[in-house]
Amino acid sequence: xxxxxxxxxxxxxxxxxxxxxxxxxxxxxxxxxxxxxxxxxxxxxxxxxxxxxxxxxxxxxxxxxxxxxxxxxxxxxxxxxxxxxxxxxxxxxxxxxxxxxxxxxxxxxxxxxxxxxxxxxxxxxxxxxxxxxxxxxxxxxxxxxxxxxxxxxxxxxxxxxxxxx
Amino acid sequence: xxxxxxxxxxxxxxxxxxxxxxxxxxxxxxxxxxxxxxxxxxxxxxxxxxxxxxxxxxxxxxxxxxxxxxxxxxxxxxxxxxxxxxxxxxxxxxxxxxxxxxxxxxxxxxxxxxxxxxxxxxxxxxxxxxxxxxxxxxxxxxxxxxxxxxxxxxxxxxxxxxxxx
Numbered sequence: 001x002x003x004x005x006x007x008x009x010x011x012x013x014x015x016x017x018x019x020x021x022x023x024x025x026x027x028x029x030x031x032x033x034x035x036x037x038x039x040x041x042x043x044x045x046x047x048x049x050x051x052x053x054x055x056x057x058x059x060x061x062x063x064x065x066x067x068x069x070x071x072x073x074x075x076x077x078x079x080x081x082x083x084x085x086x087x088x089x090x091x092x093x094x095x096x097x098x099x100x101x102x103x104x105x106x107x108x109x110x111x112x113x114x115x116x117x118x119x120x121x122x123x124x125x126x127x128x129x130x131x132x133x134x135x136x137x138x139x140x141x142x143x144x145x146x147x148x149x150x151x152x153x154x155x156x157x158x159x160x161x162x163x164x165x
Numbered sequence: 166x167x168x169x170x171x172x173x174x175x176x177x178x179x180x181x182x183x184x185x186x187x188x189x190x191x192x193x194x195x196x197x198x199x200x201x202x203x204x205x206x207x208x209x210x211x212x213x214x215x216x217x218x219x220x221x222x223x224x225x226x227x228x229x230x231x232x233x234x235x236x237x238x239x240x241x242x243x244x245x246x247x248x249x250x251x252x253x254x255x256x257x258x259x260x261x262x263x264x265x266x267x268x269x270x271x272x273x274x275x276x277x278x279x280x281x282x283x284x285x286x287x288x289x290x291x292x293x294x295x296x297x298x299x300x301x302x303x304x305x306x307x308x309x310x311x312x313x314x315x316x317x318x319x320x321x322x323x324x325x326x327x328x329x330x
Contacts, residue, residue: 016248103178158171161171
């Protein structure tokens with residue numbers, strides 16, 4: 001009975017993550033549009049394509065578990081996206097906005113890293129090896145995106161904002 | 166002028182993080198109370214003490230920058246805390262609730278890891294070495310807490326929930 005309750009928790013978290021990804025999918029094109037650094041714009045565009053693949057993987061997991069994505073809204077992601085949208089509406093100088101966009105995007109990435117990390121570990125506990133493998137693929141992509149954003153901030157974007165007249 | 170705008174962004178993010186920590190400080194005792202695993206309860210209690218120290222570090226940074234914590238509410242953390250509170254209200258079996266509490270706590274930790282990581286990097290860009298050092302201390306604590314929660318999930322908590330009758 002508790003293994004069943006654990007599976008229900010797993011599916012609820014999976015639905016939450018699905019809502020998170022679909023909200024991010026809507027926000028990313030606006031963030032790509034708002035970025036002035038070409039490297040940052042490119043990073044967001046690459047992540048749009050990755051996110052499409054991540055949503056497909058989640059669809060695949062729902063099919064494997066004979067569950068559906070449901071219609072709930074992930075409130076935490078809603079808060080993260082609202083913060084990103086506020087930042088874009090504040091009329092910041094383009095170089096400073098790039099810094100703020102990276103900050104907002106890294107918060108989103110870390111949300112996803114936490115979500116996929118927990119789901120992957122729980123899938124392993126429940127013996128769902130194939131599901132764990134799919135979630136692990138996405139987890140590695142999210143970590144790589146976070147690292148890419150780190151590199152952009154440390155490499156060029158922050159300093160450009162600092163030096164901008 | 167843009168360096169000024171960058172400093173304003175830094176302070177805004179710092180205020181956001183202050184709001185985040187104070188919200189977490191309210192949520193953690195409830196999470197410690199709700200946990201049934203003694204190790205998890207202990208991990209939350211340890212993190213309450215750490216969070217107090219982290220808030221003091223933020224106070225110190227505000228003083229160094231002659232700024233104040235402000236009164237804004239971090240919406241993303243609000244969403245994260247609401248999710249944690251919902252989970253605690255769902256009447257889950259104690260072992261399953263422990264799994265859910267770790268998931269919720271790791272999302273909070275990753276929010277903090279992203280926030281302090283960005284703030285630390287930006288402090289370095291702006292030449293605020295002492296501020297960067299303080300933020301780095303907190304960042305390392307948040308990463309260690311996340312790792313501790315990983316160990317609890319992988320070591321015992323998930324499997325107890327899976328095996329519970």
